[in-house]
Amino acid sequence: MSMNFDISYLGQDVLQQTYDAVVVGSGATGGWAAKQLAEAGLKVVLLEAGRAVSRAEFTEHMPAYKLKYRDHSPEIARTRPVQKQCYACMEYNYEWFVNDLENPYSTPPDKPFTWQRLRILGGRSLVWGRQSYRMSDNDFKAASRDGYGDDWPISYADLAPYYDIVEKYVGITGAAEGNEMLPDGQFLPPMKMSCGEILLRDRVKAKFGRTVTIGRAAVLTQVHNGRAACHYCGPCERGCSTFSYFSSPFTTVKDAVKSGNCTVITNAVVSHVDMDGTNKARGVTYVDRLTRQVKEVRGKAVILCAQALESTRILLNSSTREYPNGLANSSGALGRYLMDHVVGGGATGHLSDFKIAPNANEPRRPNGIYVPRFRNTPSSKKERFLRGYGYQGGAGAEFNFIAEGYGALLKKSVKEGVYGASLGAFGESLARWDNYIEIDSDLKDAWGIPALRISMTHGDNEAALMEDAGATAAEMLEAAGAKDIRVRTRVEMPGMAIHELGTARMGNDPKKSVLNAFNQTHDVKNVFVMDGASFVSSACQNPTLTMMAVTVRACASLIDRFRRSEI
Amino acid sequence: MKRRELIRRGVFAGAVAALRPGLGMAQGASQAAGTARSSELTPAQSGVDASKDLAGAGWKPLFLDEHQNETLIVLSDLMIPATDTPGAKAALVNRTIDLVLAAETSEVQRAFLNSLGFLDGESMRRFKAAFRYLSREDQDDLLHGMAYPRVGSKWTGEAETKPDIGHEHFEALKKSIMTAYYSSQMGAQELGWDGAFTHGTFAGCEHPEGSHK
Numbered sequence: 001m002s003m004n005f006d007i008s009y010l011g012q013d014v015l016q017q018t019y020d021a022v023v024v025g026s027g028a029t030g031g032w033a034a035k036q037l038a039e040a041g042l043k044v045v046l047l048e049a050g051r052a053v054s055r056a057e058f059t060e061h062m063p064a065y066k067l068k069y070r071d072h073s074p075e076i077a078r079t080r081p082v083q084k085q086c087y088a089c090m091e092y093n094y095e096w097f098v099n100d101l102e103n104p105y106s107t108p109p110d111k112p113f114t115w116q117r118l119r120i121l122g123g124r125s126l127v128w129g130r131q132s133y134r135m136s137d138n139d140f141k142a143a144s145r146d147g148y149g150d151d152w153p154i155s156y157a158d159l160a161p162y163y164d165i166v167e168k169y170v171g172i173t174g175a176a177e178g179n180e181m182l183p184d185g186q187f188l189p190p191m192k193m194s195c196g197e198i199l200l201r202d203r204v205k206a207k208f209g210r211t212v213t214i215g216r217a218a219v220l221t222q223v224h225n226g227r228a229a230c231h232y233c234g235p236c237e238r239g240c241s242t243f244s245y246f247s248s249p250f251t252t253v254k255d256a257v258k259s260g261n262c263t264v265i266t267n268a269v270v271s272h273v274d275m276d277g278t279n280k281a282r283g284v285t286y287v288d289r290l291t292r293q294v295k296e297v298r299g300k301a302v303i304l305c306a307q308a309l310e311s312t313r314i315l316l317n318s319s320t321r322e323y324p325n326g327l328a329n330s331s332g333a334l335g336r337y338l339m340d341h342v343v344g345g346g347a348t349g350h351l352s353d354f355k356i357a358p359n360a361n362e363p364r365r366p367n368g369i370y371v372p373r374f375r376n377t378p379s380s381k382k383e384r385f386l387r388g389y390g391y392q393g394g395a396g397a398e399f400n401f402i403a404e405g406y407g408a409l410l411k412k413s414v415k416e417g418v419y420g421a422s423l424g425a426f427g428e429s430l431a432r433w434d435n436y437i438e439i440d441s442d443l444k445d446a447w448g449i450p451a452l453r454i455s456m457t458h459g460d461n462e463a464a465l466m467e468d469a470g471a472t473a474a475e476m477l478e479a480a481g482a483k484d485i486r487v488r489t490r491v492e493m494p495g496m497a498i499h500e501l502g503t504a505r506m507g508n509d510p511k512k513s514v515l516n517a518f519n520q521t522h523d524v525k526n527v528f529v530m531d532g533a534s535f536v537s538s539a540c541q542n543p544t545l546t547m548m549a550v551t552v553r554a555c556a557s558l559i560d561r562f563r564r565s566e567i
Numbered sequence: 568m569k570r571r572e573l574i575r576r577g578v579f580a581g582a583v584a585a586l587r588p589g590l591g592m593a594q595g596a597s598q599a600a601g602t603a604r605s606s607e608l609t610p611a612q613s614g615v616d617a618s619k620d621l622a623g624a625g626w627k628p629l630f631l632d633e634h635q636n637e638t639l640i641v642l643s644d645l646m647i648p649a650t651d652t653p654g655a656k657a658a659l660v661n662r663t664i665d666l667v668l669a670a671e672t673s674e675v676q677r678a679f680l681n682s683l684g685f686l687d688g689e690s691m692r693r694f695k696a697a698f699r700y701l702s703r704e705d706q707d708d709l710l711h712g713m714a715y716p717r718v719g720s721k722w723t724g725e726a727e728t729k730p731d732i733g734h735e736h737f738e739a740l741k742k743s744i745m746t747a748y749y750s751s752q753m754g755a756q757e758l759g760w761d762g763a764f765t766h767g768t769f770a771g772c773e774h775p776e777g778s779h780k
Contacts, residue, residue, distance in 0.1 A: 031762075061764045065610070065750060066617055067611055068610060069619060070604045070746070070751075072670070073609075092612070093609060095608055095609045191771070193775060198772045231764075231765040232768060358758075360760035362769075364769070365771075372693040399749075399758060404714070407648045408648055415759070428659075
């Protein structure tokens with residue numbers, strides 16, 4: 001399987017026709033939009049700001065000693081000072097990440113925000129963490145339960161069939177738990193847990209009644225939809241030669257192209273939506289990334305899947321006389337309610353009773369353990385903070401690269417290793433009007449497109465979540481018999497979770513939201529935002545699975561509208 | 568923003584387009600077809616294997632001077648000596664550190680030289696000779712004094728007031744050496760890696776259910 005598209009448009013001008021749908025962005029959600037619409041028979045053009053990607057550039061089987069700088073390349077520090085804050089941006093693959101010099105954004109001096117992103121076919125689906133969790137009505141209807149914020153205009157029952165579709169196609173490994181906060185899904189066989197993880201699971205269940213489960217991940221544990229099972233080499237973020245983790249170029253986008261109804265244009269940096277003068281969009285304008293030529297592509301529907309902040313940036317850059325503050329922004333909510341899961345709280349320790357030495361030749365599981373939210377649940381007491389957090393973590397024998405001393409003893413200590421255990425929290429980021437993005441009128445990217453100014457802080461509630469998460473992780477590790485426990489309660493800067501959500505929220509009230517329950521803008525009937533921008537609240541689960549399900553649901557509605565000739 | 572404005576703002580960059588006559592639709596299509604320009608691949612993604620780059624007989628340091636380099640060789644081999652497996656000297660740890668330092672910021676460069684200089688300073692103060700000329704016994708003596716953190720008074724409970732500079736420099740040097748060694752091919756072999764990327768399916772705990780109490 002390789003990424004050689006059939007260039008069906010070669011020799012004809014792709015820009016001379018009017019497509020049914022223009023999809024902006026080819027990542028997790030854009031790939032799904034292209035696939036669903038093209039397979040339904042609609043003519044789709046998929047625009048990607050970056051280049052194409054091929055299997056030939058995967059580096060997951062390259063040892064570090066082949067890297068010139070052993071992962072300390074000065075090129076990363078020079079061109080990607082922001083991107084390098086992401087663990088997945090390495091000397092192996094940094095060209096997949098945006099060049100920060102070409103893609104600037106600003107923040108107020110006291111509100112740092114790290115914005116980690118890729119511009120390449122597939123976007124962040126190439127390097128994502130793959131953790132895939134459903135949200136429940138405890139999340140969709142959280143405002144009704146605790147009075148904070150707004151409910152989603154959709155319920156779990158509305159989304160459940162689309163979670164099914166996505167999971168069956170993507171392939172999610174996991175174990176059913178019947179947990180009230182974390183609905184079960186369509187799982188491939190679960191990955192195995194280590195001895196330490198099983199000990200932690202059993203002790204935590206016995207002492208606190210909390211669930212510890214194997215991570216649910218978009219990694220195949222058996223052959224699935226023509227893709228091979230995971231071979232446990234470890235570093236998914238460098239690519240996968242067997243396509244065993246889900247990334248859009250080798251799945252959804254490939255299927256979209258295979259349908260014969262989808263044209264892919266790479267290097268198309270979309271600047272804005274074009275309007276036709278009758279409150280309808282006529283298409284989008286993009287700048288060719290390489291030639292800097294400005295081009296227009298026409299479509300009956302415009303679907304933004306560019307990543308939460310990028311989709312909203314496009315709308316903010318599409319102001320007209322009717323919409324002076326951003327297209328489809330009669331509510332004033334466009335750009336508002338930016339969220340990113342709060343991270344930083346957790347604990348580590350050693351399970352010294354396990355006399356198991358680390359092994360360089362052990363299969364490397366690209367997945368950890370998960371503790372679903374147990375605070376402020378229907379069956380738990382009310383806390384001094386709102387909402388809650390889930391933990392990701394793991395336990396296993398590790399080489400001890402911080403062993404003390406030096407000499408032959410040091411060498412020996414490194415190999416004897418330690419049996420480590422860790423839990424790190426992802427907490428809900430409350431939707432707040434004051435966390436927002438706007439256009440920075442003094443800043444443009446390398447293509448002349450006005451850039452964003454991002455203003456976001458985590459608040460007192462997020463700090464309280466991390467404080468609780470640190471102490472509670474220690475308590476759980478202690479229950480498992482851990483020694484040398486270290487607690488973290490800091491609140492990392494927003495953006496670090498790389499779970500940006502909101503800025504074009506859904507809602508039933510057009511005065512308070514940008515999108516309706518089907519991701520259609522209230523104001524402009526043929527403009528849609530089908531990505532994380534649409535989230536009303538962040539919950540604490542990794543959001544990509546929900547983003548994909550929301551996209552598939554919105555596409556089903558759009559296909560119906562086309563059939564009824566409403567678009 | 569309108570197309571007009573984009574053009575006015577110079578985004579159109581007709582000159583750039585004129586300089587690249589080949590980048591029309593056909594080449595746009597070849598981009599879509601999955602070919603990346605080599606400048607948009609990392610060396611690793613282009614398949615470059617740099618593992619033998621530093622092994623040449625004519626190697627010269629890019630950043631360190633001769634004395635610093637020789638000191639680093641001696642120090643690194645004390646930190647990670649040859650045992651039944653090769654040590655830091657054989658793994659060319661000094662050369663890796665020199666290469667990385669040459670590309671680092673002046674701040675990082677200064678910090679490293681500062682730590683190496685501290686070692687010589689202590690050596691001169693205590694043994695009247697630079698570290699690399701000391702006997703093995705004296706080198707060990709010096710390193711042992713820096714290798715472990717100092718704590719306060721055993722009798723009064725008073726905390727140590729002087730910053731533990733020696734230990735901090737030791738840890739900084741040790742970290743550079745460990746990173747370079749364990750990321751080398753010899754380091755990977757020392758950890759027991761057999762060179763294969765797949766070793767079957769993660770088996771997890773194979774003990775009977777309930778055996779971890």
